[in-house]
Amino acid sequence: MACFRVRSSAAALVVVTMLLLQACGEASSLPRPPRNQMRKMLGVNASSMSSNGGGGHSAEPLELEECSKDLLEVSQFNAPSMAGGMPTYSVEFTNTCIDCAVCDVHVACGDFASNDVIDPDKFRRLAFNDCLVNGGGTIEPSFPVSFQYGNSFPYPMTVASASCDCN
Structure with a gap:
């Protein structure tokens, strides 16, 4: 056995x-x-x-990756409901670039509306399908911009444009 x-x-x-x-x-x-x-x-x-055996570093300077809207990650998830049962959603914009700032971030947001008051310095609808993040200001690496909104359904949000010329 x-x-x-x-x-x-x-x-x-x-x-x-x-x-x-x-x-x-x-x-x-x-x-x-x-x-x-x-x-x-x-x-x-x-x-x-x-x-040199696979472990050496070159003396050439690092190539900075091209600035693009792809440097930003948009996360959206359910948050605790508002009083009265209205669904609430939490949104977070994160700069994934390690050593660059991103600014003037515009988001394709459809006909965005919220039952909650949102700080316009964090997120503001400018026109149909155009919302501005962080008042157009800088989003530093590891310092996400977030807010919550209330509506009966979540709005799809994608970064439409961004700039790395933040001086």
């Missing part, structure tokens, strides 16, 4: 190992984005990696 347990455990180990190897093989065959579309995060280039 003990031999049977050892054999079944060994068989299970072999099966799990084969599945992991197969999954790794499939993952390595997934298409990769073109090299010119990858974000450069460190001052490491491919030639310095191959020339």
Whole structure:
């Protein structure tokens, strides 16, 4: 009986190992984005990696990633309901750039309306499908801008434009 347990455990180990190897093989065959579309995060280039054993840093300056609306992340989720049962939603705009500020953030917000009063310095509807975040001011990395609004349904919000020229 003990031999049977050892054999079944060994068989299970072999099966799990084969599945992991197969999954790794499939993952390595997934298409990769073109090299010119990858974000450069460190001052490491491919030639310095191959020339000195893979751990060296180049002396060239870091390339700053291009400023775009993609540097902002919009999160929206349910919040505790208002008095009377009106659904409430919490929205947060986060600058995901590590070392740059983003400003003049405009959001495609449809016909946004709220039953709650929202601080216009945080979020304000300027026109149909155009809302301004943080009064157009700077959103620093790791300092998100957030607010809550009340309505019977959540409004889809996507960043329409942003600027990194915040001086």
